[in-house]
Amino acid sequence: MLWAWCTSLVLVSYYIKGMPYLSQLIGKPIRNRAGNSVARLRDVVIDLAQVEAENGPAIKGLVARTARRKAPFYLPIEQVDTLTGEGAMLNSARFDLEPFERRYGEMVVTKDLWDRQIIDVRQRRVLRVNDVLIEQVPGSMTREWRIAGVDVSIAGLSRRLKLGKLFSMIRPGASEAPVVSWKDLDIFGTSMVGGVGLKHGKLARMHPVEIARITDAVSYHQGAEIISALDDTLAADTLEEIDANRQIDIVMQMPDERAADIIEEMAPDEATDLMSELSDEKAGALLEEMDDEEAEDVRQLLRYPEHTAGRAMTTDFVSVRPSMTVAEVIDHNKQHFLTADLIYYMYVTDSEESNELLGVITVRDLLLNERDVKVADFMVTEFLSVRPGEHEREVARKMAEYNLLALPVVTRNNEMLGVITVDDALDSLLPEGWKKRIPRIFS
Amino acid sequence: MEPKHRHTPSAEAIAEEEQTSGAGPAARLAGRLFRPLRRLKRLPFWAYLVVLGPGVVSAAAGNDAGGIATYAQSGATYGYGMLWAMVLVTICLVLVQEMCARMGAVTGKGLSDLIREQFGASWAMLAVLVLLIANAGVTISEFVGIAAAADLFGIPGWLAVPPIALLVWWLVTSGSYRTVEKVFMLMSLVFFTYIIAAFLAKPDWGQVGTAIIQPKIDLAPVALQALVALIGTTITPYMQLFVQSTVVEKGVTLSDYKYTRFDTVFGVIIANIVSAFIIIATAATLFVHGSTNVNSAADAAKALEPVAGEGATILFGLGLFGASMLAAGVLPLATAFSVTEALGFEKGVNLSFREAPVFMGLFTVLLVLGALVAMIPGLPLFAVLIGVQILNGALLPILLIFIVRLASNRDIMGQYAIGPVYRVLAWGAVVLITVAVLLMFGTSLFH
Numbered sequence: 001m002l003w004a005w006c007t008s009l010v011l012v013s014y015y016i017k018g019m020p021y022l023s024q025l026i027g028k029p030i031r032n033r034a035g036n037s038v039a040r041l042r043d044v045v046i047d048l049a050q051v052e053a054e055n056g057p058a059i060k061g062l063v064a065r066t067a068r069r070k071a072p073f074y075l076p077i078e079q080v081d082t083l084t085g086e087g088a089m090l091n092s093a094r095f096d097l098e099p100f101e102r103r104y105g106e107m108v109v110t111k112d113l114w115d116r117q118i119i120d121v122r123q124r125r126v127l128r129v130n131d132v133l134i135e136q137v138p139g140s141m142t143r144e145w146r147i148a149g150v151d152v153s154i155a156g157l158s159r160r161l162k163l164g165k166l167f168s169m170i171r172p173g174a175s176e177a178p179v180v181s182w183k184d185l186d187i188f189g190t191s192m193v194g195g196v197g198l199k200h201g202k203l204a205r206m207h208p209v210e211i212a213r214i215t216d217a218v219s220y221h222q223g224a225e226i227i228s229a230l231d232d233t234l235a236a237d238t239l240e241e242i243d244a245n246r247q248i249d250i251v252m253q254m255p256d257e258r259a260a261d262i263i264e265e266m267a268p269d270e271a272t273d274l275m276s277e278l279s280d281e282k283a284g285a286l287l288e289e290m291d292d293e294e295a296e297d298v299r300q301l302l303r304y305p306e307h308t309a310g311r312a313m314t315t316d317f318v319s320v321r322p323s324m325t326v327a328e329v330i331d332h333n334k335q336h337f338l339t340a341d342l343i344y345y346m347y348v349t350d351s352e353e354s355n356e357l358l359g360v361i362t363v364r365d366l367l368l369n370e371r372d373v374k375v376a377d378f379m380v381t382e383f384l385s386v387r388p389g390e391h392e393r394e395v396a397r398k399m400a401e402y403n404l405l406a407l408p409v410v411t412r413n414n415e416m417l418g419v420i421t422v423d424d425a426l427d428s429l430l431p432e433g434w435k436k437r438i439p440r441i442f443s
Numbered sequence: 444m445e446p447k448h449r450h451t452p453s454a455e456a457i458a459e460e461e462q463t464s465g466a467g468p469a470a471r472l473a474g475r476l477f478r479p480l481r482r483l484k485r486l487p488f489w490a491y492l493v494v495l496g497p498g499v500v501s502a503a504a505g506n507d508a509g510g511i512a513t514y515a516q517s518g519a520t521y522g523y524g525m526l527w528a529m530v531l532v533t534i535c536l537v538l539v540q541e542m543c544a545r546m547g548a549v550t551g552k553g554l555s556d557l558i559r560e561q562f563g564a565s566w567a568m569l570a571v572l573v574l575l576i577a578n579a580g581v582t583i584s585e586f587v588g589i590a591a592a593a594d595l596f597g598i599p600g601w602l603a604v605p606p607i608a609l610l611v612w613w614l615v616t617s618g619s620y621r622t623v624e625k626v627f628m629l630m631s632l633v634f635f636t637y638i639i640a641a642f643l644a645k646p647d648w649g650q651v652g653t654a655i656i657q658p659k660i661d662l663a664p665v666a667l668q669a670l671v672a673l674i675g676t677t678i679t680p681y682m683q684l685f686v687q688s689t690v691v692e693k694g695v696t697l698s699d700y701k702y703t704r705f706d707t708v709f710g711v712i713i714a715n716i717v718s719a720f721i722i723i724a725t726a727a728t729l730f731v732h733g734s735t736n737v738n739s740a741a742d743a744a745k746a747l748e749p750v751a752g753e754g755a756t757i758l759f760g761l762g763l764f765g766a767s768m769l770a771a772g773v774l775p776l777a778t779a780f781s782v783t784e785a786l787g788f789e790k791g792v793n794l795s796f797r798e799a800p801v802f803m804g805l806f807t808v809l810l811v812l813g814a815l816v817a818m819i820p821g822l823p824l825f826a827v828l829i830g831v832q833i834l835n836g837a838l839l840p841i842l843l844i845f846i847v848r849l850a851s852n853r854d855i856m857g858q859y860a861i862g863p864v865y866r867v868l869a870w871g872a873v874v875l876i877t878v879a880v881l882l883m884f885g886t887s888l889f890h
Contacts, residue, residue, distance in 0.1 A: 110563075114563065114564070115559045115560050115563055115564055115567070116560060127787065128559070128787055130564065130787070152787060153787075154786060154787060154788070157564060157786065157787065160564045160565070161564060161565055161568060218551075219550060219551030219552045219691070220551040220694065220696060221550070221551055222551075243694075245693075245694040246694055248694075249551075249694055249696050252696065252698070
């Protein structure tokens with residue numbers, strides 16, 4: 001794995017001498033124009049508004065401490081002429097001693113970024129910041145510096161612990177540490193003063209399952225921060241992939257209105273699972289906030305006991321009439337093809353109202369038949385179905401035995417209630433242990 | 444004509460289904476009973492009793508080879524003299540574990556993560572080092588316990604330990620450890636018999652009572668060492684990390700926290716009551732009759748004679764074996780996880796040596812170390828067991844300082860940071876323990 005890190009995005013320009021890591025800067029002298037050391041560099045301040053900057057946020061100022069005074073003071077970056085591994089040089093002989101205070105909207109790097117977790121959007125994992133790389137913004141007129149990336153390697157850690165030399169003896173070559181570039185990383189706002197809300201725009205680059213794995217690796221506050229920052233659809237898709245217990249923790253951290261917006265976008269059966277885990281008052285409050293139609297779906301599904309077909313089924317399926325032609329089915333169902341969970345099987349019902357299940361057709365049928373053939377001519381009338389009270393494991397067994405992707409759930413009178421799909425059935429079959437990630441139980 | 448997007452089953456259809464499938468309120472209640480902790484909010488008070496189960500069992504399992512040795516020796520050598528310390532240490536342990544569980548529920552992060560984030564990489568590495576040393580010691584003591592148990596059954600240590608070490612390695616890496624865990628846990632329940640033994644030995648309860656209330660401060664180096672060992676085995680560094688991580692792993696948040704707190708506190712109290720009874724039992728059987736030295740498992744087993752007669756050694760042996768095996772599987776793994784997490788390496792038992800070299804390497808090295816030390820011929824087994832606990836005790840203040848500072852930190856704990864009274868008690872506990880440790884070092888070095 002260390003190899004993979006080493007061959008990942010390596011930005012060659014960072015190995016030019018003089019591009020300092022923050023650990024090399026801290027404690028170094030700050031000199032005035034005359035060359036006298038006036039203070040020691042203690043920290044670097046960033047404006048959080050810059051966090052989404054493509055190449056990294058610009059450094060806004062330095063925090064310094066003099067030998068005589070205890071309280072740290074702040075130096076705006078405009079007063080700095082050079083910033084290297086040797087320290088900083090000011091551009092005047094005199095400077096202002098502004099006492100330093102942590103303010104909302106600012107990030108103080110050793111406190112808020114060092115040792116914190118970040119999301120590497122490229123590698124799709126959560127990593128811990130060992131060190132921070134600073135670079136000068138290229139351009140002849142500028143005296144600007146910015147954070148280029150973070151060092152998450154063991155080399156970075158040993159540099160922090162001042163064991164850099166020792167480390168490069170043991171593992172020569174590995175001290176050319178791979179840096180996670182700022183454009184690939186996402187930071188958490190919960191650790192900042194006042195708990196800043198960050199946009200997390202980069203997270204949309206990842207697949208919901210990957211985002212879900214990341215929320216598993218962090219605390220529930222951070223998980224809630226991630227989910228809240230995503231748009232409703234992505235948040236819903238991600239939430240569906242998260243462990244049930246975690247889902248609840250996250251939903252409880254959000255205001256009801258937002259939680260309802262997200263739950264609306266979830267598949268009804270997933271939404272129902274989540275609701276059933278919440279307390280009655282909370283579930284009730286969320287159902288109130290949700291759109292009536294979605295809330296009604298959930299309420300209906302909630303009436304079925306857990307681990308039954310009724311609870312695991314989804315009401316999102318495509319239904320067609322026996323009198324429709326292949327052409328009509330394909331042309332008039334585009335909306336459903338877009339949103340339904342399952343489109344491979346389509347269910348033939350006799351009318352809008354009665355919902356009686358007459359037959360099943362597949363996408364294969366549609367593709368193989370001529371456009372003017374009526375559904376009734378090729379639909380399968382002898383098909384397997386299940387009752388909502390059946391245990392989900394029994395349903396799964398049937399699906400496996402008959403090689404089906406889904407089974408329709410019907411009433412005693414053969415009315416369609418919903419469809420239970422193979423992924424839900426699979427979930428019910430897996431032993432609990434398989435679904436669990438590596439326990440963080442020992443960290 | 445557009446078919447409907449969603450198909451909501453008619454209310455009648457559903458009502459009909461409900462009746463025919465018999466899924467009614469009873470089934471729903473039954474379903475609720477076996478749900479995880481959070482759902483207990485909806486059930487009445489007797490729910491607390493359901494929670495007790497896991498706490499009590501893990502309390503019993505908390506007594507490992509080092510613990511048994513320390514308590515048995517305490518009772519045999521000092522009679523009831525250390526019982527007052529047991530009470531104080533129990534209070535300290537309750538405070539410490541509550542703080543750790545609280546931090547886990549409030550922040551959702553483990554202890555070493557918190558140390559890293561609040562105190563920086565250097566301090567975090569110190570904490571990791573402390574843990575590594577302490578846990579290496581405990582791993583050694585588990586294998587020593589296995590050797591001692593084997594001894595009781597007539598099998599020499601050097602013969603029994605290697606296959607057992609291999610077995611543990613295989614069990615853990617193949618993931619089958621969890622199934623056998625339950626067997627070991629059952630075996631270690633044997634130590635509850637010390638409670639029976641204590642009663643059967645008919646101690647002078649008046650003496651026991653006074654001993655609990657009246658501190659008897661013995662400044663002899665040996666006594667101080669025994670005290671620090673007592674502290675170290677009751678408040679193990681590893682346990683605090685484990686409590687916090689378990690809370691985080693279970694996803695306990697603030698709303699469920701009061702159940703967890705109850706379980707934690709109750710578990711601690713039960714465990715320490717068992718420990719106290721071990722002291723009382725050995726005091727009443729061995730100390731009273733003048734055999735004040737417990738140097739081997741056979742000696743400690745004698746205290747169980749009132750309960751099991753001739754079978755005392757077998758009973759004790761089983762318990763010792765079970766308790767040691769339980770910990771031997773968990774400790775090296777836990778340590779490997781902690782260290783690799785802190786350093787940022789890959790981890791996971793199902794990974795090969797190539798994929799997770801540091802993790803697998805560390806885990807294996809710890810097992811090998813434990814096994815090798817336990818196999819040293821002529822090793823004074825009990826002395827090593829107690830020595831490791833002294834080490835635990837000595838390292839404890841470092842970790843405790845981290846814990847109390849973190850738990851008082853308003854930035855991370857918000858309104859749940861420990862209050863002023865709690866803080867005084869917590870720091871008091873830290874001071875007491877540190878003083879004990881320093882006194883021990885002081886008197887032992889200048890003796």
